[in-house]
Amino acid sequence: MRAINRFNVLDTIRRAGSIARIEISDRTQLSTTTVSAITASLLDDGLILARTEGDLREAATRGRPRVMLELNPRAARVVGAKIAANRMVFVVTDFCGEVLSTLTLALRVDRQPIGVIADLIEDGVRRCVVDANLALDEIDSVCLGLPGVIEHRTGHVRTSPIFRESGVDFAKEMSERLGVTTIVESDAHAITLAHHWFGKARDLDDMVLVSLEQTLGLGVLHGGQLFRGAGGLSHNLGDLTLGIGPQGTVRLASLAGESAILGDQPSGRFAEAIRLGRGMAHAKTLIDAEDNALIGAAIRAGEACGMALANIVTLFAPPRVILVGSSLALGQPFLDSLREAYSLAIPPSIKGVTELVFDQSTDETWAQGAAVVALRELYESPWGTTGPAPAL
Amino acid sequence: MRAINRFNVLDTIRRAGSIARIEISDRTQLSTTTVSAITASLLDDGLILARTEGDLREAATRGRPRVMLELNPRAARVVGAKIAANRMVFVVTDFCGEVLSTLTLALRVDRQPIGVIADLIEDGVRRCVVDANLALDEIDSVCLGLPGVIEHRTGHVRTSPIFRESGVDFAKEMSERLGVTTIVESDAHAITLAHHWFGKARDLDDMVLVSLEQTLGLGVLHGGQLFRGAGGLSHNLGDLTLGIGPQGTVRLASLAGESAILGDQPSGRFAEAIRLGRGMAHAKTLIDAEDNALIGAAIRAGEACGMALANIVTLFAPPRVILVGSSLALGQPFLDSLREAYSLAIPPSIKGVTELVFDQSTDETWAQGAAVVALRELYESPWGTTGPAPAL
DNA sequence: GGTATTTTTATCGGAATGCGAATTAAATAA
């Protein structure tokens, strides 16, 4: 009970950045008494800091000046990572989610044995932590964002395009290697929370995010919480069926996945660019040069995505949908056909309910989102009793 | 806070039917002290009853015998209704959700003016209440289950096949007519809760229900709660897009809706049967007589539903999906093609996660589900203070 | 039949939590 209120107060402080107690009391509907008690204990635990200056109301007001409270950035550090097929991005962030150091590794890891991938990730985490002038034992938690179908609760990777194996208990594996609590989460969920904390959904507690990368993912925010299917499964949009043809089931991934657009044969025209992790950027160049085959693929992908998107909006009716991912880099042909298919497919009855927003975030933002996943768990953990010791 | 625990205890008693305090304490993780206090207040308010006999453990145990607690059926009465295009079914239930009286009106109401429909519903409610030997002021709440897209929170009917108008504030309209709090809810949500309370999802707090009627609806139960889109919108599966063809968007409803299967031209072969509300039953007869046109329509509908179903399972990954609705009456051709399309379209990665269950409930069950919607709100309301006076 | 045992339920006291009212703190305005 107190835990809930503590979390609410902490979250209110985080959202505001800097806020006075009385304002917290306003927003949380808690009495000033209770807010005082909770903030006292948060200060005591070193999770927040008090600052005398910084009152936004023009200083020309009378009365006792407000004491602004804000998160203590040094209360914790976490590592967030985006693991993709051809690159890994790591960030170390402080308790506010501010990035302290970044590390990008451009290397193709998919279909390597688990051990190799784990080695690379372990190495990346360690290097990024060193870059932040920290030691691994100063890190409170690690979160890895992977593509695929992942059970958040258990850290079980059911399927992922970067693993040959299915059903990998990756959270356990990495926790043991690093000696730090490690969470495994869908990359789409990570970027969803990144947008909720820092991006284009800061003002919303309900929204849907669609990620168009190698894998097509979905994040649903419902009441400020990630909506996870029963069992904490992440969603995999690429598995959505568009039709059943003579060659079997046609899935969204086969039309709109990165490999579907670029073609992933080792001898394909994009083989070199893909290997270097610049597939979509290269494709964009060719599209600008009016490469008709590619423009056609982009248009077909856009149509398929637009339709799938309309169906998702039909089911969830969120006030906003954010589209992210490397496929957006394909530019006009893709985006226009997506928008058009979407507006054709969206049922009239909920037209106007949902706003489409496109966002081209950097990979660092995705990694930061993973860090947010880790931070949220810290926020909810029972600090008061025997949590990780806050830094001085 | 106490309200939450009160609700939990009450719900535990409801689920068990008859249960001793110590067992409640076990299941809710509350101390026996707290359970005693809460049950005392529930007894005081007349919401539950104590019974000395009925202990299921063979009477040959020593120790103080358990006092079994159960809901007081007389603590409240509600009306639930299923309003469909060609029929209305009303039930009056007691506090346990047991049906006290039923009334079925077989009449075609769709496309009538709102006022006419409201008249008919008002009349049905009043007659059903009289049939239960009650007066309207003994009814605590009314819930109407309608097809369409409905905002539960506000009782706003955005679109419904039975209304010509869109954006009708129907809850307000009926509340004023009846002088009783009236809730408007999607019929799919009603039958979802009916299955949670009495039917094939009694054991589950997470599941998905798909209703295949004139309208194709969806109910998602998540953590024991109905999952409603932002804004409390109900879902409308019929609006799901299957593809964009030359004639515009092809929606699921156009292949799998009742009118798509039977044809709804006034001069159609089923016109008479539909008018009498026996469309699907009649269709079944013809299918059994090997009417090829109809069998073809049923197969196409089944395929479309199976595909849509697979997509829903991909998104929600529930442990169980319950399919209900009049279309199930089409029999083998429909069901077999549905199952086949489903198993082709379901992605391998989540094969085995979800169990399909078919259920042919009577309309009364749907109305009972609407009653459950009303009862759930009563359960959560603050009885202790100034709620509706419990019957003696 | 009387006492011990067992099991369930109720009671008592302590700890935690939240809130309203009153109080204190710290600034500006007069």
Added chain:
DNA sequence: TTATTTAATTCGCATTCCGATAAAAATACC
């Protein structure tokens, strides 16, 4: 310097939860 204003804290009270203990109500044993 004093009054006013606004923010934050302190005090006292009411809830509510829980653990420990006591009471209740049955059977088991001698």
